[in-house]
Amino acid sequence: MPGWRLRDFHADDLDGILRLWEQCQRTGSEPVYALSEVLASCQKDHAVVAVHGEEVVGAAVGRAAHNQGWIVFSATADGWHGRGIGPGLLAALEKRMAPHGLSKLSALLPDDGSRVDAFVSQGFELKSRLRYVERRIPVQREELGTLHELGGRVPARGLWDSVGGMRHEKDLLEKRLVLPLAQPDLADQYGIVPPRAVVLFGPPGTGKTTFAKAIASRLEWSFVEVFPSRLAADPLGLAGALRETFDKISELEHAVVFIDEVEEIASKRTGEPPSPLQGVTNELLKIIPAFREQPGRLLVCATNFIRALDSAFLRHGRFDYVIPIGLPDAAARRAIWERYVPPAVADEVDLDQLVAASDGFSPADIEHAARTASQHAMEASLVVAPDPHRVPGPRTADYVEAIAGTKATVSAEVAADFLEDIETLARL
Known part of the structure; x- marks a missing residue:
């Protein structure tokens, strides 16, 4: 039906x-x-x-x-x-x-x-x-104005379950972040202090932003993304606007605060005299301890270039965990492909072949290839009369062709650097 x-x-x-x-x-x-x-x-x-x-x-x-x-x-x-x-x-x-x-x-x-x-x-x-x-x-009436002013929202329920694949990463985030935040009384019984801040690092397109939103959805907390590039235009300047933004966030009862590409405002401080950006880094380093004192909040910072971050930014006491988010393994790639292959043609598509052909792809690469295959299949159906006995939709050949035409976001060199960063910088 x-x-x-x-x-x-x-x-x-x-x-x-x-x-x-x-x-x-x-x-x-x-x-x-x-x-x-x-x-x-x-x-x-x-x-x-x-x-x-x-x-x-x-x-x-x-x-x-x-x-x-x-x-x-x-x-x-x-x-x-x-x-x-x-x-x-x-x-x-x-x-x-x-x-x-x-x-x-x-x-x-x-x-x-x-x-x-x-x-x-x-x-x-x-x-x-x-x-x-x-x-x-989860979000009370009096919070709506502040949340709207911050450009935040409450992510749709079920987003966590909709994240395809990445089982290892999901299990880790569930145990380290979600569980103690969702059940603080249980955490307290075991002497666990719920996390207040975490860094997600890894190659581009591996789903760091999606995970941050999914954590907010799982907790049913407000989600506020801080955009340094937008704050830079504020009359207060980037440092002042950053401070004011976090002051407003303190008015929310619960919130996941997300800063993507955090290396833009927390890069290594070098050079004489100090650059204006170093003042922003200093301000952020002051904000995090105050943020950590407020319950019901989680700061999630994401970076593609963790080596560029200031060493003081990553030290113990500021971030509870530094978690790698890498390329999906075969099981995760299969789950991601299953998400994008239309159910009507799923039985006719060779998922094993797609999983093997997309080795080294990020979730974003797989999504691009899947959408490209669907688009090309639809366009082809408008040129050639479709078989009336065949369910319309992309086939294995369409996906294989789309995979071949998709350039992987993560190069072998970047993937190797990521493995080194796990050994030297990850904190689980």
């Missing part, structure tokens, strides 16, 4: 909502809210639907009052359960209600065996035999 997609509620979806309502009644799952309330919220509050073509196969409806949100109706059509529609609807509804600055999102379900899996998978907690479920919203 073909797939489904999510979109906002349209007025002509009322018939579909009514059919879902009647289905709930037929199956004995009488909705808690009256039909009139559900229809009113569809038109005046917040509603999203899942559609197959234009047929409504699922819906979620919510309303907000002050900092409390309620899900007044959620249902999936018969025959469409187990396809991820329920969790998808709840995630989309929460995203549309986020501007209200909700601190809690709740739902009241009939105690008759109704499905609660979709709610539990989205972080809701089952509260009582009445099947009352609620979910704490």
Whole structure:
């Protein structure tokens, strides 16, 4: 059966909502809210639907009052359960209600065996035999203004799970960073101080930025990326703007702060007289100890050239870990390819051949090759009449050709330097 997609509620979806309502009644799952309330919220509050073509196969409806949100109706059509529609609807509804600055999102379900899996998978907690479920919203209303001013956001839930491959790196980050930050009481029992700052280093395109966002998603914390190049234009100057930015970040309850290409502002201090950049490096070295004193925060700095960093920047006491993020191994490359090969043609594509041919590729290189293969296959289908008995999509030959035409980002020399840096600079 073909797939489904999510979109906002349209007025002509009322018939579909009514059919879902009647289905709930037929199956004995009488909705808690009256039909009139559900229809009113569809038109005046917040509603999203899942559609197959234009047929409504699922819906979620919510309303907000002050900092409390309620899900007044959620249902999936018969025959469409187990396809991820329920969790998808709840995630989309929460995203549309986020501007209200909700601190809690709740739902009241009939105690008759109704499905609660979709709610539990989205972080809701089952509260009582009445099947009352609620979910704490990580970013509070009063933080939204500051977060918007900083250009930050809360990454989508599930980003951590969507990172393909890189199992070794994910396991390491999960154990060293996520676990003690997500469960501080458990960490305290074992005498562990949750990390406050970490450096991710490795060749370009290996996914350092993606990992930083995924950590924020996994923790459900705000994600704020600091761009030194943008701060440089501030009237306060780069050092002053950097200090002011971190002062604003201190107003957030929880945050992952990310600085990419940190070597731009933390490179080795040399030369006489001191350059303006050395003043920025000095300011950053002052900021980090103050940042470390604030709980509920994690500074993630990423660099492609760890050898360029000032030695004082990397010393113990400033960064808890210095973690290498390298090229994906065969298992990781397979997982990344599986992410980009369309499901309709997955059985016809020789993944073993693609994994072998892309040895030495970064995740970004694989993504580029995969998208190139898909684009060329689509363009070819417009020139040559497609076989009506064949599922449209790229084939193994398309991917192999795209791999051959993709220049690896990481040279053998850079890869060798990275292995040396692991031996001399990594701190796990």
